[in-house]
Amino acid sequence: MSQSQTHNVTDVEVLAIGAGFTGIGLGIKLTRQGFHDFVILEREGDVGGTWRDNTYPGVACDVPAHLYSFSFKLNPNWSKIQAPGGEIWDYLRDCVTDEGFWDNIRLNTDVTRARWNEDSKRWFVETTNGTWSAKFLVTACGHLSDTRTPEIDGLDTFPGDIFHTARWNHNIPLEGKRIALVGTGASAVQVFPELQAIAESVVLFQRSAPYFFIPSGKHQAFTDAQRRLFARYPQAMRDIRSEIFWYSEGNFPPRVQVPKLLEKARNASLKYLQESIADPELRAKLTPNYEIGCKRILGPGRFYATILQDNVTLEASALTRVDGSSVYGANGDGYEVDVIVFATGFDATEPKFASIIFGVGGQTLADSWKDGMKATASISTPGFPNLFITNGPNTSLGHNSAVYIIESQIDYIIDTLNYVNTHHVERIETTPESEQEYVDSVAARAVGSVWLAGGCNNWYVDRRTQRLTVSWPDFAYQFRQENAKFNPTDYVLESVF
Amino acid sequence: MAEPIAQDLVTGTVDVDGTTVTYFTAGKQDSKLPPVVLIHGTAGSTENHFSFVFPTLARDQRVVSLDLTDIVGKPEITVADLERQVAGVVNHLVPAGPISVLGYSLGSVVAAAYAAHNPDRVQNLVLVAGWIKTDTQQLVRQDVQAALRGDMAAYKKLSLVLAFGVPFVAKRTLDDLLTIAPPPAGGMEFIGKLSDLNRIVDITDDMGKIKATTLIIGCTYDMMVPRHHSLALFGAIEDSRYTELSSGHAIVWERPSELALAVREFLANPNAYPAGSIIPEVQP
Numbered sequence: 001m002s003q004s005q006t007h008n009v010t011d012v013e014v015l016a017i018g019a020g021f022t023g024i025g026l027g028i029k030l031t032r033q034g035f036h037d038f039v040i041l042e043r044e045g046d047v048g049g050t051w052r053d054n055t056y057p058g059v060a061c062d063v064p065a066h067l068y069s070f071s072f073k074l075n076p077n078w079s080k081i082q083a084p085g086g087e088i089w090d091y092l093r094d095c096v097t098d099e100g101f102w103d104n105i106r107l108n109t110d111v112t113r114a115r116w117n118e119d120s121k122r123w124f125v126e127t128t129n130g131t132w133s134a135k136f137l138v139t140a141c142g143h144l145s146d147t148r149t150p151e152i153d154g155l156d157t158f159p160g161d162i163f164h165t166a167r168w169n170h171n172i173p174l175e176g177k178r179i180a181l182v183g184t185g186a187s188a189v190q191v192f193p194e195l196q197a198i199a200e201s202v203v204l205f206q207r208s209a210p211y212f213f214i215p216s217g218k219h220q221a222f223t224d225a226q227r228r229l230f231a232r233y234p235q236a237m238r239d240i241r242s243e244i245f246w247y248s249e250g251n252f253p254p255r256v257q258v259p260k261l262l263e264k265a266r267n268a269s270l271k272y273l274q275e276s277i278a279d280p281e282l283r284a285k286l287t288p289n290y291e292i293g294c295k296r297i298l299g300p301g302r303f304y305a306t307i308l309q310d311n312v313t314l315e316a317s318a319l320t321r322v323d324g325s326s327v328y329g330a331n332g333d334g335y336e337v338d339v340i341v342f343a344t345g346f347d348a349t350e351p352k353f354a355s356i357i358f359g360v361g362g363q364t365l366a367d368s369w370k371d372g373m374k375a376t377a378s379i380s381t382p383g384f385p386n387l388f389i390t391n392g393p394n395t396s397l398g399h400n401s402a403v404y405i406i407e408s409q410i411d412y413i414i415d416t417l418n419y420v421n422t423h424h425v426e427r428i429e430t431t432p433e434s435e436q437e438y439v440d441s442v443a444a445r446a447v448g449s450v451w452l453a454g455g456c457n458n459w460y461v462d463r464r465t466q467r468l469t470v471s472w473p474d475f476a477y478q479f480r481q482e483n484a485k486f487n488p489t490d491y492v493l494e495s496v497f
Numbered sequence: 498m499a500e501p502i503a504q505d506l507v508t509g510t511v512d513v514d515g516t517t518v519t520y521f522t523a524g525k526q527d528s529k530l531p532p533v534v535l536i537h538g539t540a541g542s543t544e545n546h547f548s549f550v551f552p553t554l555a556r557d558q559r560v561v562s563l564d565l566t567d568i569v570g571k572p573e574i575t576v577a578d579l580e581r582q583v584a585g586v587v588n589h590l591v592p593a594g595p596i597s598v599l600g601y602s603l604g605s606v607v608a609a610a611y612a613a614h615n616p617d618r619v620q621n622l623v624l625v626a627g628w629i630k631t632d633t634q635q636l637v638r639q640d641v642q643a644a645l646r647g648d649m650a651a652y653k654k655l656s657l658v659l660a661f662g663v664p665f666v667a668k669r670t671l672d673d674l675l676t677i678a679p680p681p682a683g684g685m686e687f688i689g690k691l692s693d694l695n696r697i698v699d700i701t702d703d704m705g706k707i708k709a710t711t712l713i714i715g716c717t718y719d720m721m722v723p724r725h726h727s728l729a730l731f732g733a734i735e736d737s738r739y740t741e742l743s744s745g746h747a748i749v750w751e752r753p754s755e756l757a758l759a760v761r762e763f764l765a766n767p768n769a770y771p772a773g774s775i776i777p778e779v780q781p
Contacts, residue, residue: 067781071780071781218668238780239664239743241780241781242743242779242780242781243664245781246752246754246755246781247754249754249755249758250549250753250754252754253549253552253553256556257504258502258503258504258552259500259501259502259503259504260499260500260501260502260503260544260548260552261502261548261549261552262500263499263500404781445556448504475754475758477754477758477779477781478758481762
């Protein structure tokens, strides 16, 4: 592969794949630095990532919006503590407009292959819309972007409509339909009450019962007066942000072998179940059979209240078989339905982009990660020079805002770019020793954690190796302490001169 | 059966001049950091004040804590009495080598005095919501609290609004606050003696003897030991740095994670900020 083989190769200093929270945050920071030699490639027709893809009824962020937003771009206008998904999408679009970098974004541009070229020390990135060459490549694809749908026997015989919550089909009316909702994760518990309200019936397939945070009892909507205060006195937003952040950090220790705090968290959640569901048989079905925190603890919403509605059936087993319009749980019970909604999550342990990124010697990132994702500082891996992987290994939080981690990774990238510019470096590659040291340090912190020892199947652990590769097993604050600054000693640096 | 505050917690007792003092220890075995000793405040205990800080620090280093204990038959408890209980536990569990000491509220008075008298042992010192000398504001506040002891409901309410920061209280119900604050520990008689001690604290003479690398943590909304006391410590202790966290006096319940991580960061690298620094509060 060389430049001569391709026509119309566009050179750019920094190329990012994905215009979700990470790509947009990076765009803001670069633009504010007066650095404009960057392009963000987006496979879809608009920016917004998760919040463009997830438009199912009831979609919202269960992390409060004043924290789930950029610290450098506060928004006084959130309508509710937990913002509806559409508002977050608007916020991200507004970020691009306000900061003025729409011209740096290429929509409808799907990356088909990215290949490191050692001669030119650049990445060559082929897309459905032209080829780029870049000094630095950033994967900003998000870890919850590729939908996962379980393989169900006979699903192809189903005559009705099937959709995934992250690919909602708004053209199909669901009023009066009989709906099978598969899954009880974060998306499922949000869409469930919305479906129940309009459907003839809903059967909910629950492979495992979720734990919930106890409702705060706080009024969800912000008043006009509050929003005006936020606009006039931004410190009020910062105070809320800090309060939520530190409260959320308080939910970390129960996940790592702190018996008393674990017991407290478990008891609070089970008490909420007890108070919500009187029928002992139903309550037994809704009692998790694993330790709290092993799977994501969900925002309370209206899940239990919805379960109690007359047109709802709880099938406390996985959907295993479909035969025409009949859907069957693992225990053999069948239901006639018109629509199947999969709220079955995403592929996080084996990201799809890894198979189209070719590093030194032509090996793919997927090959390099065949034993699970790993990276120095959760961002760079040997054999893939000048590549920043965001939302990759050990970057997911079960207890705090993902945007906090994203900002940390953006800071790392900016710090690196400033370093290489100052020191005239053209090639950086992290060492296997540094990566191993980081992997060992993370693994030591994960020992005995609820993700590994909590007795559940979750999407944080790589099933091939039983290593915790998705979650960060420490406080969010500690991630930023360790992983927001470029550390040259983790790299082999090659200078221009 | 209540669960322990930390994994692999070891509990034991030592005899200090005829008083049986309970201690707790746990934490990372092969840590390069010196063990940290935690000293709780008035009406507290290891569990009551440190159920968050203890296990958080134990991820990185050995942690030792004790429950300060009444001396039966002794009508007045002094700072020196409490210091001897600390020494008894430290000498039993960590007989030699450097240690770090953290005190909270009255515990920070004890911690500062212990550090002054054991400069060869105490390498690092953390004083959370501490003070040097009791002043009029504290005395008047205690007078009012004492006057309300006949009306427990009123006493409890006053204690809660004094303990928690104003913004924290404003967003919660009284029931919320009662859930967040565990019941007082140590027994009424001992709490009474410690309250008396609170009125007469004066460790001014010890200040110059503290050689430890010190972090002073003041609480912005503290009405029980207002922040000017922490600033006084910042001025008085030579090798000290200061940070202020957005909390009331009850920071161990109100902002335990922010407190624990500020301490963790300091203990991991005590000289990251030179003496005299004001460490800005984190803006997440």
